[in-house]
Amino acid sequence: MPPKSKAPKPEKEEGAAPKKAGGLTKPLVLSKELAAIVGTAKDEKISRAECVKRLWAYLKEKNLQDPANKQFFTPDALMAPVFGKEKIRAFSMSKYLKEHLSNPV
Numbered sequence: 001m002p003p004k005s006k007a008p009k010p011e012k013e014e015g016a017a018p019k020k021a022g023g024l025t026k027p028l029v030l031s032k033e034l035a036a037i038v039g040t041a042k043d044e045k046i047s048r049a050e051c052v053k054r055l056w057a058y059l060k061e062k063n064l065q066d067p068a069n070k071q072f073f074t075p076d077a078l079m080a081p082v083f084g085k086e087k088i089r090a091f092s093m094s095k096y097l098k099e100h101l102s103n104p105v
Contacts, residue, residue: 024049031100033081045104048097055093065090 027045
């Protein structure tokens, strides 16, 4: 039996609108407290994924992860308005972010 040939992909039309960013890639406005942690400019919008990426970088830079179990971190004074002062699980930080991320007007 001869191998099947793949049908050529239809080419995109010129002038077609690019895909709209949504979900994790949608640019969002950060609260002042969160912007101070991740280091964004005053009116800079970043996606939720980029925000989490920058938070992880901050945690590692400031050595805030629990050495015994790196899933947990203890917020410092700058992070306290967003995450509180108690030790929390790093993978649950998204539930704290929802109050500090909003859709652009």
